Amino acid sequence: MHTVGQNRIGALARCSSWLARTLWPGSCLVCGAHGRDGRDLCPLCEAAMPWHPHACLRCALPLDQQNAAATTAHDTGSATCASCLSEPPPLVEVRAACTYGAPMDRLAPRFKFHGDLAAGRVLSALMVEAFGSLPRPDAIVPVPLHRSRLRQRGYDQALELARPLASALRIPLLDGVMSRAVATSPQSRLDAADRRYNVEDAFEVRARVDLPAHVVLVDDVMTTGATLHSAAQCLYLAGAVRVDAWVAARVP
16 A cells, blocks of 8 residues: 555656646756756757767877777777876776867856856766766765865865766765865966876875775866876875776866
8 A cells, every 4th residue: 555655656746747847848058948858958959069089098088090099998999098008197097978168168167166056967967878888886986175165166066966976877975085185276277287286185085984996086077187186196095996087078
């Protein structure tokens, strides 16, 4: 009897959700048109989303025939660029859902700098779609903000991406195991060399935390990789054996 009641409640909830989407369809966060069912993007803007192309397995920069090496991982067909072969970065794999171009370049800043959490939900949904077929890591770790930046912004953009991603892919989320110990300057204002220096030793893992062997860092946008590399080094020092990164967008 209890199960029958629960089934009826579930059916009513699904019907109400369908009715709400029909009567009050969402608006596309890019152009303002009616959004596609279940996502705040219209069909045209969704079709224009710049899914990331064939890219280097280690840094996620797009590959060409000149710098592609015949190195593959798993069965993805992803190769390693010459730069990463000569100087391997600390991240074993980097996956980007999209290239940082239109219309992603409108969604990402709205989410990160203007408090648009709906845009963050779109980014996370794109990440689920892009990474759903990848081998599962042992845990996901969002790249944390410093507490002063968190107070200013009111939310941690990496955590907002990681939470629904971890839930959808059924991967444990390790929130709070790593913190940003140094209030670094915004990376967007610095060149590549200064970015590396800015985040050097910026992270720390909470004492007496037993990290699993395979961890994936989650962040919104990867530009030079300095922040992700610093966070990865911190996780290795704390006991991780392999660290990857999944990001919503990669700046080419």
